[in-house]
Amino acid sequence: MTTRTAPAPTAPSRRSVPVRHRKRRAGALPWLFLALPLLLLAVFTYIPVISMAWYSTTSWNGVSKRMPFVGVENYVEIFTRPQLFEVFLVSLYYVVAAFLQLAVALYFATLLSFRVRFGNLFKGLLFFPYLINGVAIAFVFLYFFRPDGTLDSLLEFVGLSGHQWLGDPDTVNYSLAGVSVWRYTGLNFVLFLGAIQSIPSDLYEASDMDGATRWQQFRHIILPGIRPVVGLMSILALAGSLSVFEIPYIMTGGANGSRTFVIQTVDMAFRFDKVGLASAMAFVLLALVLLVTWVQRRLFPDDRSTTP
Amino acid sequence: MGKFRAGVAAAAVVLVAACGSDGTDTGADGKIEGKITVLTNRTDLVDTKFKEYAEQFKQLHPDVEVVFEGITDYDNEVKIRMSTDNYGDVLLIPNSITSLSDLPDYFEPLGSVSELGQKYRFVTEKAFEDKVYGLAVTGNAFGFAYNKKVWAAAGVDSPPTTPEDFLDALEAIKDKTDAVPLYTNYRNGWPLTQWQDARGSVSADPQVSNKMAADDSPWAEGKTQHTIDSLLFDVVANKLTEDDPLTTDWESSKSMIGTGQIATMMLGSWSITQLRAAAPNKDDIGYLPFPVQVDGKFHSAIAGDYKNGINIHSKNKDTARAWVDWFAEKSNFATAEGGISPLKDGPEPDTLADFAAAGVEYFEVDHAQDAVVTKIDDAAEIGLYEQTYRQGLVDAARGASGKSKQDVFDDLNTRWAEAKALVTK
Numbered sequence: 001m002t003t004r005t006a007p008a009p010t011a012p013s014r015r016s017v018p019v020r021h022r023k024r025r026a027g028a029l030p031w032l033f034l035a036l037p038l039l040l041l042a043v044f045t046y047i048p049v050i051s052m053a054w055y056s057t058t059s060w061n062g063v064s065k066r067m068p069f070v071g072v073e074n075y076v077e078i079f080t081r082p083q084l085f086e087v088f089l090v091s092l093y094y095v096v097a098a099f100l101q102l103a104v105a106l107y108f109a110t111l112l113s114f115r116v117r118f119g120n121l122f123k124g125l126l127f128f129p130y131l132i133n134g135v136a137i138a139f140v141f142l143y144f145f146r147p148d149g150t151l152d153s154l155l156e157f158v159g160l161s162g163h164q165w166l167g168d169p170d171t172v173n174y175s176l177a178g179v180s181v182w183r184y185t186g187l188n189f190v191l192f193l194g195a196i197q198s199i200p201s202d203l204y205e206a207s208d209m210d211g212a213t214r215w216q217q218f219r220h221i222i223l224p225g226i227r228p229v230v231g232l233m234s235i236l237a238l239a240g241s242l243s244v245f246e247i248p249y250i251m252t253g254g255a256n257g258s259r260t261f262v263i264q265t266v267d268m269a270f271r272f273d274k275v276g277l278a279s280a281m282a283f284v285l286l287a288l289v290l291l292v293t294w295v296q297r298r299l300f301p302d303d304r305s306t307t308p
Numbered sequence: 309m310g311k312f313r314a315g316v317a318a319a320a321v322v323l324v325a326a327c328g329s330d331g332t333d334t335g336a337d338g339k340i341e342g343k344i345t346v347l348t349n350r351t352d353l354v355d356t357k358f359k360e361y362a363e364q365f366k367q368l369h370p371d372v373e374v375v376f377e378g379i380t381d382y383d384n385e386v387k388i389r390m391s392t393d394n395y396g397d398v399l400l401i402p403n404s405i406t407s408l409s410d411l412p413d414y415f416e417p418l419g420s421v422s423e424l425g426q427k428y429r430f431v432t433e434k435a436f437e438d439k440v441y442g443l444a445v446t447g448n449a450f451g452f453a454y455n456k457k458v459w460a461a462a463g464v465d466s467p468p469t470t471p472e473d474f475l476d477a478l479e480a481i482k483d484k485t486d487a488v489p490l491y492t493n494y495r496n497g498w499p500l501t502q503w504q505d506a507r508g509s510v511s512a513d514p515q516v517s518n519k520m521a522a523d524d525s526p527w528a529e530g531k532t533q534h535t536i537d538s539l540l541f542d543v544v545a546n547k548l549t550e551d552d553p554l555t556t557d558w559e560s561s562k563s564m565i566g567t568g569q570i571a572t573m574m575l576g577s578w579s580i581t582q583l584r585a586a587a588p589n590k591d592d593i594g595y596l597p598f599p600v601q602v603d604g605k606f607h608s609a610i611a612g613d614y615k616n617g618i619n620i621h622s623k624n625k626d627t628a629r630a631w632v633d634w635f636a637e638k639s640n641f642a643t644a645e646g647g648i649s650p651l652k653d654g655p656e657p658d659t660l661a662d663f664a665a666a667g668v669e670y671f672e673v674d675h676a677q678d679a680v681v682t683k684i685d686d687a688a689e690i691g692l693y694e695q696t697y698r699q700g701l702v703d704a705a706r707g708a709s710g711k712s713k714q715d716v717f718d719d720l721n722t723r724w725a726e727a728k729a730l731v732t733k
Binding site: 061062063064065142145146147149164166167168169172252253254255256257267268270271272273274 | 384387390404405406407409410413494495497551552553554555686689691694695696699703706708709
């Protein structure tokens with residue numbers, strides 16, 4: 001942690017004039033650099049969010065030039081219709097899968113942070129699924145899961161029988177969550193690996209001399225060292241699980257009990273012309289994600305917030 | 309907003325008056341010249357057949373340049389573009405515009421229903437307050453596409469006349485051939501929406517839509533929706549469809565029906581041309597009417613496909629109008645595509661020879677209450693023309709959702725009645 005704090009106290013005493021000079025120019029220059037990103041942020045994030053906030057108080061159908069104002073009616077509807085929230089049960093599959101995915105990623109990141117034969121090859125193999133376009137992944141797995149597809153052929157090869165992985169309502173969500181794990185493990189893996197490699201190697205050497213096992217090194221050096229990254233990853237994993245969309249939407253379209261909250265929102269907006277209600281649902285999801293993040297920060301604060 | 313709308317309506321009235329009744333060639337005072345942009349969903353024809361159409365049009369009007377813009381995800385993309393002024397001069401009115409009252413805000417009125425109705429079919433489908441906003445490019449009848457060889461191999465030689473006969477025929481196909489008796493195309497979803505178009509065949513009643521608008525329980529025993537959805541439910545429940553509906557694929561299904569791996573699919577008559585093109589022997593693809601007879605006869609509603617409309621912001625409306633009229637009247641597009649001509653005295657398409665042989669009677673559904681039906685449908689979140697509702701039905705039928713047929717119909721009736729009370733209060 002100490003390495004991260006800027007060496008601020010020493011700076012002014014060293015060179016006072018250039019500092020003043022720098023300060024004067026700092027007035028305009030940073031804004032000049034910031035202008036473009038801020039403009040993009042405003043155009044593609046804040047303005048749409050503000051217009052969505054406005055839509056969420058109307059009963060707009062998405063096309064009409066008329067947007068009847070309905071106040072908080074959309075929000076009332078969301079909280080008085082339990083079936084709109086039932087779909088969050090589907091998210092539970094993805095939550096469990098996400099933590100499994102973190103565990104797998106952490107396991108491989110730890111293994112590959114040590115000297116391993118063909119280490120770079122394995123790193124590449126693990127990261128590569130993340131580079132593929134989500135639509136392509138969905139189509140690949142559609143063939144993978146279909147009857148007599150790749151998975152069934154593999155199972156038959158080892159003497160097991162096939163199964164309707166997507167057709168059976170009991171397995172469809174496991175299958176889809178599995179695809180999600182396959183896709184995102186690589187990203188978690190790379191971030192974990194980066195964090196682990198930033199741990200100074202003398203710590204390992206010292207612990208080796210003290211006779212620490214690999215598990216002890218992991219438990220007492222690696223895990224504390226990458227705690228902020230683990231915390232961040234689990235927040236992203238939870239938020240991601242609440243807003244799953246791409247893979248189930250392309251593979252099943254939300255059919256057969258695989259509908260997630262975002263798919264439901266899209267259906268409301270584009271199938272039933274309830275853009276107002278859908279906007280309100282999007283805001284409720286945003287609030288939920290913020291809430292989950294806040295609760296998680298409360299329950300598992302990272303080091304910097306506990307030290308003072 | 310209210311003021312704005314009134315303004316547009318007033319402008320529209322003035323324009324209609326100015327255009328006169330028969331604005332085919334010269335319009336009123338506008339010259340047919342300059343460039344027009346035409347949006348189309350037929351990306352496959354944009355560089356071939358449409359180029360020829362533009363040439364033919366140019367022979368009539370030498371000073372005109374027609375530019376096409378083919379759009380793959382047509383309905384969604386154009387719906388978004390319509391929030392700007394820039395959505396071509398002539399465009400197919402997107403199906404995503406479900407509320408007819410929005411038409412006057414975006415499209416130029418082409419004339420009154422009674423006047424255009426003398427010459428053209430399907431004029432009421434995109435009309436609002438007696439004004440027509442689009443002319444159909446082609447038209448469809450509705451039934452089942454089937455592989456004649458497979459059906460003959462199962463010993464079925466004449467079209468089944470009742471749902472029970474139809475189920476028996478599929479059962480025979482399952483026993484005697486290797487084909488999937490009926491392919492639902494569940495995953496792609498939209499093919500399931502084609503079942504809704506069978507409402508004309510079942511009811512044989514032009515008032516079928518208007519009656520539904522006034523009905524509190526459209527899924528009650530014996531009613532049109534019940535008959536359609538029961539057949540789909542029974543077909544799936546008797547395992548006469550593909551094994552795993554979640555992995556179906558429309559593109560491959562097109563050739564599978566030609567090669568006899570699939571026996572039957574519920575599709576509009578527009579599909580026949582495409583299925584024949586994908587079949588090794590195009591004569592194997594036939595077309596069956598929905599298995600219900602009224603007074604001893606098969607019926608089928610006929611309905612327009614996409615309709616050409618004119619952008620209300622177009623800078624070249626007279627030329628746009630000339631193109632729309634020419635396309636409907638002279639281009640012969642409908643016949644070339646195997647569809648029903650938008651002209652009342654247009655030629656019979658050869659794709660519907662099977663329907664002619666079976667003595668199927670055609671009629672157009674009255675759309676007077678469509679706006680109400682759409683409102684109830686949206687409020688109830690059923691989606692008569694959306695895939696989710698029939699996917700749910702298929703799930704129930706194959707025992708994946710734990711619901712019985714009666715559960716599904718009771719639920720639909722309840723939601724419909726509640727939404728209807730809400731909408732028409």
